[in-house]
Amino acid sequence: MNIAIILSGGVGSRMGLNIPKQYVVVNGQPIISYCLQTFLCNEHTDAIVVGVADEWKEYVMEQMEKLHPAKPVFYAAPGETRQYSIFNALRVVKDQGYSDDCFVIIHDAARPLVSDELINRCYEACGRADGSMPVIAVKDTTYYSEDGKSITSLLDRSKLWAGQAPEAFVFGKYLQIHEKMSHEELLKINGSTEIAFKQGLKVEMVEGDPMNFKITTPEDLSNFESIINSK
Numbered sequence: 001m002n003i004a005i006i007l008s009g010g011v012g013s014r015m016g017l018n019i020p021k022q023y024v025v026v027n028g029q030p031i032i033s034y035c036l037q038t039f040l041c042n043e044h045t046d047a048i049v050v051g052v053a054d055e056w057k058e059y060v061m062e063q064m065e066k067l068h069p070a071k072p073v074f075y076a077a078p079g080e081t082r083q084y085s086i087f088n089a090l091r092v093v094k095d096q097g098y099s100d101d102c103f104v105i106i107h108d109a110a111r112p113l114v115s116d117e118l119i120n121r122c123y124e125a126c127g128r129a130d131g132s133m134p135v136i137a138v139k140d141t142t143y144y145s146e147d148g149k150s151i152t153s154l155l156d157r158s159k160l161w162a163g164q165a166p167e168a169f170v171f172g173k174y175l176q177i178h179e180k181m182s183h184e185e186l187l188k189i190n191g192s193t194e195i196a197f198k199q200g201l202k203v204e205m206v207e208g209d210p211m212n213f214k215i216t217t218p219e220d221l222s223n224f225e226s227i228i229n230s231k
Contacts, residue, residue, distance in 0.1 A: 001046045001047070001098055001099070001102040001103075002044050002045050002046050002047075002102065002103045002104075002105060002123055002168075003045075003046065003047045003048070003049060003093050003098060003102060003103070003104050003105070003171070004039045004042075004045050004047070004048045004049070004104075004105050004106075004107060004166070005048075005049045005051065005076075005086065005089040005090075005093075005104055005105070005106045005107070006032070006035065006036065006039065006048060006049070006050045006051065006107055006108075006109055007051045007078075007082065007085055007086070007089075007106065007107070007108050007109060008020075008022050008032055008050055008051060008052045008056070008060065008109035009051050009052060009053050009078025009079075009082075009085050010022065010082075010108075010109075010110065020056070021110055021215050021216075021221065022109035022110050022215075023056065023059065024221065026221075026224065026225050026228055027225075027228045027229060029063070029066075030063055031109065031110065031112050031215065031224070032060065032063065032109040032112075033063050033066075033067060034112035034113065035107060035108075035109060035111060035112050035113075035114050036048070036050075036063070036064065036067055036109075037067055038114055038115070038116060038119070039107070039114075039119070040067055040069050040070070040071065041116070042116055042119050042120070044119070044120060044123050045071070045105070045119070046071060046072075047071055047072040047073070047074070047096075047098075048069070048071065048072070048073045048074070049073075049074045049075070049076055049089045049092050049093060050064070050073065050074070050075050050076070051075075051076045051077070051078050051085045051086075051088060051089050052075060052076075052077075052078065053077075053078050054077070057075060060075075061075070072096075074092050074093075074096060075092075076088045076089040076091070076092045080187070081186070081187055081189070082190075083178075083186055083187075083189040083190075083192075083195065084186060084187075086106060086178075086192060087178045087186065089104075089106075090104065090171070090174065090175045090178060091175075093171060093175075094175060098171060099171075099172075100170075100171055100172025100173075100175075101170065101171070101172065102170075102171040102172075103123060103126050103127075103168050103169065103170060103171060104168065104169055104171045104174060105119065105122055105123065105126075105166045105167070105168040105169075106165060106166055106167050106168075106169075106192045107165045107166035108165050108214060110214050110215045110216065111164075111165055111166075111212055111213070111214050111215075112215070112224060113209075113211045113212055113213070113224070113227070114165075114166060114209075114212050115209055115211070115212065117209075118134055118166070118206075118208070118209050118212060119166060121134070121206045121207065122134060122166055122167065122168040122206060123168055124206075125168070125204040125205075125206045126168040126169065126170065126204075128204055129201075129202040129203060129204040130169065130170050130173050130174075130196065130201035130202045130203065131167065131168060131169035131170065131174065131193065131196050131201055131202070131203040131204070132167065132168045132169075132203060132204045132205070132206055133163050133164070133167045133192075133193045133203055133204075133205055133206070134163070134164040134165075134166070134167075134205075134206050134207065134208035134209065134212070135161035135162060135163055135164065135205045135206070135207075135208050136161065136162045136164060136208040136209075136210060137157075137160075137161060137162075138157045138160040138161065138162055139157070140157070141154070141157060142154075142155045142157050142160055143155065161205065162208075163191065163193060163208075164208040164209070164212055165192065165212075165214075167192040167193050167203075169192075169196060169201070173201060174196065174201075177195060177196065177199040177201065178195070180199075181195070181199075211227075
C-alpha cells in the first residue's frame with residue numbers, strides 16, 4: 001500500500017497575498033487541486049492524507065469532492081513546523097491501520113506540476129532502500145562563504161544536487177525515527193529527507209523534474225499560470 005501525504009498548512013508569507021498560495025485559483029481551480037488530481041489518478045497511490053489548517057479544511061474537502069476521489073482521503077492537522085505536520089500525518093496513517101511496510105510519499109501542495117512518472121520513480125526506488133528523493137543537478141558554480149561577504153571555498157558542483165518533493169519512505173521506519181526524536185530535535189529539521197539521513201536510513205536519489213518547481217514567489221506563480229494557460 002502507498003499513502004500520499006500532501007502538506008497544505010503553509011501560509012505563503014513571501015507571496016504577499018491575503019490567502020495561502022496553495023489556494024490561489026488558477027484556470028478555475030486552486031493550486032492544491034492540481035497535485036491532488038495527479039495523486040488521485042496515480043494507479044500506485046492507494047490513499048491520501050492532507051495536512052491542512054482547521055480554517056481551510058472545509059474548503060479543501062469541498063475541492064476534493066469536486067475531484068471525485070475513488071480512494072480513501074484523510075485529514076491531519078498541521079504542526080508548528082513542516083516536519084511536525086508530517087509527524088501528525090504519519091500518526092493518521094498509523095491510526096488508520098496501515099502496516100509498517102507500506103510506503104508514504106510526501107509532497108507539497110505548492111508543487112502543482114508533479115508528474116505521474118516522477119511519483120512512480122519515487123515508489124520504485126523506495127522499494128530498493130528505506131526512502132527515495134528526486135534531485136536536480138546544480139548547474140551554476142557554487143561558492144561557500146562563512147560570513148556571507150567573501151568566498152571561503154569553491155564547491156564541486158558535480159557532487160551537488162538540489163532536492164525536490166515528493167519524497168517516499170518505508171512507513172514504519174520513517175515513523176519510528178520521528179517517535180525517537182525529542183521535541184527540540186524535530187523542530188530543527190528542515191527537510192523530509194534530512195531526518196532520514198541523520199537517523200541512518202538509506203535514501204536513494206532519483207531523477208527529478210525541472211517542471212516540478214515549488215511556488216514560493218510571485219514570479220513562480222506567474223510562471224505556473226503561463227504554463228497552465230498555454231495548455
